[in-house]
Amino acid sequence: MSARGRIDKRQAILAAAGEVFAREGYALAGVDVIAAEAGVAKPTVYNHFGDKETLFREAIAADADRALAKHLAVVAELRDGNDLRATLERVGHHMLVCHCEDRSVALRRLLSAEVTRFPDLIDIVRGHAADRVTEALADRLARLALAGRLRRLDPTQAAEQFIALLTGPIEARSRLGTRPVPDDELWAVARAAVDTFLRAFGDQAAARSSAPVADTPGE
Amino acid sequence: MSARGRIDKRQAILAAAGEVFAREGYALAGVDVIAAEAGVAKPTVYNHFGDKETLFREAIAADADRALAKHLAVVAELRDGNDLRATLERVGHHMLVCHCEDRSVALRRLLSAEVTRFPDLIDIVRGHAADRVTEALADRLARLALAGRLRRLDPTQAAEQFIALLTGPIEARSRLGTRPVPDDELWAVARAAVDTFLRAFGDQAAARSSAPVADTPGE
Amino acid sequence: MSARGRIDKRQAILAAAGEVFAREGYALAGVDVIAAEAGVAKPTVYNHFGDKETLFREAIAADADRALAKHLAVVAELRDGNDLRATLERVGHHMLVCHCEDRSVALRRLLSAEVTRFPDLIDIVRGHAADRVTEALADRLARLALAGRLRRLDPTQAAEQFIALLTGPIEARSRLGTRPVPDDELWAVARAAVDTFLRAFGDQAAARSSAPVADTPGE
Amino acid sequence: MSARGRIDKRQAILAAAGEVFAREGYALAGVDVIAAEAGVAKPTVYNHFGDKETLFREAIAADADRALAKHLAVVAELRDGNDLRATLERVGHHMLVCHCEDRSVALRRLLSAEVTRFPDLIDIVRGHAADRVTEALADRLARLALAGRLRRLDPTQAAEQFIALLTGPIEARSRLGTRPVPDDELWAVARAAVDTFLRAFGDQAAARSSAPVADTPGE
């Protein structure tokens, strides 16, 4: 078999593992199922990854890498523009779309489920993903503050809170990821998050001038 | 065996199940381990609960009830007082303490891990717990708004965001629940959350007057 | 199931294990085969013995006990009588018959094969069996010496050598236990062993008087 | 690869196989382990030997040849000399040293363990080794008898018994080959064997005249 074929097989196993682990959880995922889904024989899986735990870690790491790349791309969209509120809403909505993707949901699920058995997963994923998204966002917010578009702020804390305002309210709405959240709900959550964020962190004069949507709910 | 003893046994099994499921996860928790930890024989577990799935649901429900009660008690502390900021910070900190309790962490972990295999868990727990905490908090916020201590707001959305501002930043700090977060970090997160919350939802005049802590990070 | 039935099952498993291990060796003996041969399910074997190694040890110990009992009974036949040579020949022959029994052969085979993986087998078996046969024989020889039927001797050493003279020449003749040795060959080996033994350890006067069989090979 | 290199590889595989089989037994010896220990790839082993069984047979045969050569050399030391007893003791001791060598022990172990699965091993080894040692020894004893140094005897039987008197008592002392027997024990066994042998087979006048060591144990 060519080296190319070997790599293909490795990728196929990793992809299959990602899906099966996501579907069944670590304990109930069968190595035979993964092998079948990857179109290889069971021992091939062991030749490549040694044991189920290693396979799990590598599958998680691959998924985390992909999720990180997507999220960083979204954060990169946050460039200074004419309409800061609209920009933040677009970026916020996009982050929520990523956040609600099946693979993202499954990744968080697996992570939270298995973190006691595999404590090192935190480093694999958090070092690779979550914190770096927060930091990238913090960088952007710092530049906006420097440009006078936001008030002076602690960038990391502001980024944490921006993300929390976006993703927090989604948990309940997605029923822990089991219900697809319609796009208009995503927009509504993003708008509400951005509104609160700008009220708290926006430049004072600007923040007061634009009337946010969700401000007067009862009317 | 007396009726009393029978009920004791049921409780013992439920308690043991709660601990073992929390420790090992659903798939790896052994019914024999639960039985042993409860001090009964394995078939006794089956006599009481029929099968492992039912036992799991009941154990989760019991845990969720306990968590709900605790959280509601905390929300009930949110009474109008002289110093709104201090009150919110105290309540926020107390909610975080509950949020970080071992059993709360384990409950969320189990829930998120098994929600695909047991979709009805969402109703068991969410109907019993999470939403009701949000709503109870929303009630309190509405009364504060009515009393003029907060601006006019959508109570549910404000409650969601208050909780998000509290719990969101904790995930990273607790390494998904595997690291105990020191109390001063909990206070810091609570203060930052309340500060942002009051900037966004506080009565305008009041909010401007009090200088928040985290406002000027570099100094 | 009655306690009686439980013990029956344990015995059945032990018996089956003895046969299968003897037939296939430790590594190639399948626990499923043992279970099937015992008429029980595989987990029943594990309920009783924990794992394959323990089962092996217990099966060996049971076989060793049985072999020891048989051999001791044979040694006990060695009582002072009129015709010492005939008595020794009868006992020697009987020991060889035991030595060549299928189960004895298999036991020695297993022992020698697995002693590196299970060093404690030596204590299980040797403490239980081999040494005690030698000592029992040594006791008898000492009494014969005391009675003046044998010359003064080191009883243990004489017993070792008596057994060696019997069993040593059998190894080659039985092709390491794979060929059944005909009874007349057993008698011949026994007679030759006794002849040599009496020449070396017999009372001088007596030894010279009786003309041994194998003395004049060419005739 | 040069023809020389090819032969080297074959020898390396054979040597590695010998060691691994001796260490682990047939069933648990892995072909990959043998290949690794020989410094070649697994399929190379199959190219040279076809399958595991063949490799096993050839490894055993090689070991048996080596053991035979050594033993024959020892028997050849048995030349008529002034002091027959001392000569026999020297030869006997030397045979025991060979008998207790690691590789000899392992060879006998493997043989006895696998003789049921590989009945032809007996011919490979016995034809090559054990019987021929006995016969070589028988030849020497016959010449000694002819020279009047021993009484008239059946040479094969006497050889069998001489070897039995040597090796039989060693089994227990070496704990089936798992304990290295100190040299002075080997000498003691050899002396005791020779003493008994000479009492039984020695020239009458000579035997009576020399007082053997182990004759009067209690004194």
Next chain:
DNA sequence: TATGAATGAGGATTCATTCAT
């Protein structure tokens, strides 16, 4: 020829669940 990679069959062990007492 020598090798890296792949495979099919099989083995020990565990687990949720059910009888018989």
Next chain:
DNA sequence: CATGAATGAATCCTCATTCAT
């Protein structure tokens, strides 16, 4: 009702062996 014992199904992993290069 509570229990000790038994079970059928499933799981992870290993090994001898064979292609394709």
